[in-house]
Amino acid sequence: GENVEQHPSTLSVQEGDSAVIKCTYSDSASNYFPWYKQELGKRPQLIIDIRSNVGEKKDQRIAVTLNKTAKHFSLHITETQPEDSAVYFCAASRFMFSGGYNKLIFGAGTRLAVHP
Amino acid sequence: AAGVIQSPRHLIKEKRETATLKCYPIPRHDTVYWYQQGPGQDPQFLISFYEKMQSDKGSIPDRFSAQQFSDYHSELNMSSLELGDSALYFCASSPRLNTEAFFGQGTRLTVV
Numbered sequence: 613g614e615n616v617e618q619h620p621s622t623l624s625v626q627e628g629d630s631a632v633i634k635c636t637y638s639d640s641a642s643n644y645f646p647w648y649k650q651e652l653g654k655r656p657q658l659i660i661d662i663r664s665n666v667g668e669k670k671d672q673r674i675a676v677t678l679n680k681t682a683k684h685f686s687l688h689i690t691e692t693q694p695e696d697s698a699v700y701f702c703a704a705s706r707f708m709f710s711g712g713y714n715k716l717i718f719g720a721g722t723r724l725a726v727h728p
Numbered sequence: 729a730a731g732v733i734q735s736p737r738h739l740i741k742e743k744r745e746t747a748t749l750k751c752y753p754i755p756r757h758d759t760v761y762w763y764q765q766g767p768g769q770d771p772q773f774l775i776s777f778y779e780k781m782q783s784d785k786g787s788i789p790d791r792f793s794a795q796q797f798s799d800y801h802s803e804l805n806m807s808s809l810e811l812g813d814s815a816l817y818f819c820a821s822s823p824r825l826n827t828e829a830f831f832g833q834g835t836r837l838t839v840v
Contacts (some may be wrong), residue, residue: 646828655818655831656771701770715761715784716820716829718770 618719626727633722635702638683642704645678645685645714650699652683655674659700660687666725692726699723732821732832740838749835753821759783760802761829762794765816768793773806785789790824809839 615638625631639646643664662669662676662685669676673692678685689696701718711721733752744816753760759778763771764787771825776829788794791809796802806813816836820829 653816653836655833657831661828679763715773715776715786716763716771717773723771 614642614717615667616702616717616719618702620722621720622723622725624702624725624727625672625692627639627692627694629692629694631687631688631692631724631726633700633702633719633724635686635704635719636682636684637717639704639705639706639717641682641706642683643707644705645676646705647687648701648703650701650721652699653713656701662680684711689724692724692727694726696726697726731819732819732830734819734832735818736835737833738836738838740840741838743809743811745809745839747806747809747837749817749819749837750808751802751804751819751821751832753802753819753824754830757821757823757830758800760796761802761820761822762788762802763818763820765834767792768813771818774804781795793815794795806837811839813837814839 617636646661649659650656660674660676662678675688675691700719701721702719705716731834735750754802761776762774765771774788775794776784780796792806794804818834819832
């Protein structure tokens with residue numbers, strides 16, 4: 613079935629360092645890959661996303677890369693700050709010709725801790 | 729800007745009771761998704777509706793049912809509650825042919 617694997621499960625970095633989180637998806641029909649940041653007890657919030665017709669997307673300190681052949685996508689955070697500390701989830705979805713996008717399949721999450 | 733509204737925010741129920749969670753999507757969003765998130769876990773897809781019709785079904789127990797009404801709000805009905813149903817329940821909505829799913833603040837259900 614559809615599955616998204618995410619690594620690492622925990623990541624600890626010093627402020628100013630870079631952080632990289634990697635995901636692999638199983639459904640080759642997936643064509644939309646969002647990343648969510650979730651703080652404790654709060655809702656997941658979209659921080660960046662990428663579609664399958666693009667290999668890389670950047671938004672200030674955050675970038676996402678996609679390798680469709682290998683079915684890998686990664687989140688890169690540069691110049692990390694303590695407020696980046698949270699759980700990050702990758703997800704995969706695909707467009708349905710009957711309308712809209714189908715469910716998000718989430719990775720298991722990465723707990724990022726940025727130490728001052 | 730209007731966001732996805734979920735009610736109630738917190739709910740405490742006893743085992744075997746029934747609970748109803750409500751979701752009001754962002755105006756003009758025609759797709760609603762329900763997710764269940766246990767402590768320390770990723771959100772698990774339960775069910776979705778597109779234009780008031782069930783569009784997909786995930787790991788939703790038979791004890792749960794959901795529907796989307798004519799005004800696009802959705803309700804998740806949970807019966808014969810079990811301790812393991814304690815979780816955060818998120819509703820998300822997205823507009824037609826668009827990708828981003830906007831999450832509500834969630835309902836924290838505690839079954840005692």
